[in-house]
Amino acid sequence: MPLGELLILLCGGFAAGLVGALFGLGGGILVVPLLVLLLKLPMHHAIATSLLCVIATSSAAASKNVRNGLANVRLGMTLELWTVVGAMLGGTLAGFLSGPILMRIFGIALAVMSIPMSRGVPDAEPPDSGGTAELPVPRTPFQQSLDGGYYDQAEDAAVTYHVERLPLAMSVSAVAGALSGLLGVGGGIIKVPVLTTFCRVPIKAAAATSNFMIGVTAVASAFVYYGRGEISPFISAASVVGVFGGSRTGSHLAARIHGHHLRRGFALLMILIGAQLIWKSFGGSIV
């Protein structure tokens, strides 16, 4: 591999991580198209590389979110049971699908994911002080133990919440895990809206908990790709280092930049990239 290509990987990975962090996404959504469209890497290798990038960014962010209490560790561990199963199935299924087929699936997934991206994720209704009287459905002690709380520095207030519709969260987690294993994405773009809209988890806690889970989800399928010899060490190393640096920079900038102004433009970019992947899967060349 020429050193120039190595530099492209580092810079491209940095850009992918930066943009991903600004819009609350993992680097996977941009890393896979970067590797396939620009560097002509086989799709399976690109997915494997993306999973490693997801592990790096997720682990770094989760270390902070766990320490400050944003990530609901109990809820995350419970849902991980389902994401891991889904991821292993997704990673295994990817071995039976050709590169062009995976490209088409990824392209369609990008177009679908652009919809919630363009709208932004609505927060749950204002969290209450933690009372249980208004909950309509009796909950088991285990479900009650999943309730969480954190200190919101922006609001200068303690926030507590109850987790509702746990079976729905488990089902969605399994689907998100399968997508992660199949396409090399983190799956947060599916999990976070469901956690906030249906499970009544505040968006900060939902994003942090989703991020907490993503690393384990990605590992579950990463070893499947590793065993098939689909991890390119130096391409993965350069991508991981680039994406990691970009996401750390992006997370610092995100507090200063209002991403909602750029959200629709990024959603359009996702559609364009998805269209290019589908075009390439049918043998078209990128101009």
Place this chain on the structure above:
Amino acid sequence: MSESPVEHSAARGLRATSRATSRTLLAGVILSCGLLVLGLIKAAVAGSVPTLLHPAAISEHFRGVTSGDPVSIVHLGLLILMCTPIARVLVLAIEFFASREFSFAAVSLCVLFLLATGIFVGLI
């Protein structure tokens, strides 16, 4: 309402869990990225950056690291990266046991078992 001894113990345990989990994650990422950067620099200096490689036995990579082989250094960095979330689950399982939250300890062990199964199937 005052906190019961069980709740107080669980809260203290959770804070300790948070610290241990956080440090495990951060240490794994820093160590793996450090090795990846080192391997990339060594390969770039040598003027030879392989593109696609078939995975060698892990024992071969450990031998290669001691001799400064950039391929082995990068492989080791990637393996540590992949093991970081697994280590996090293990730490949580231990801490849940220590704070007597047996249901979550069982959940953590189930996740570990699933991951171990995936690793075994993937590597044989």
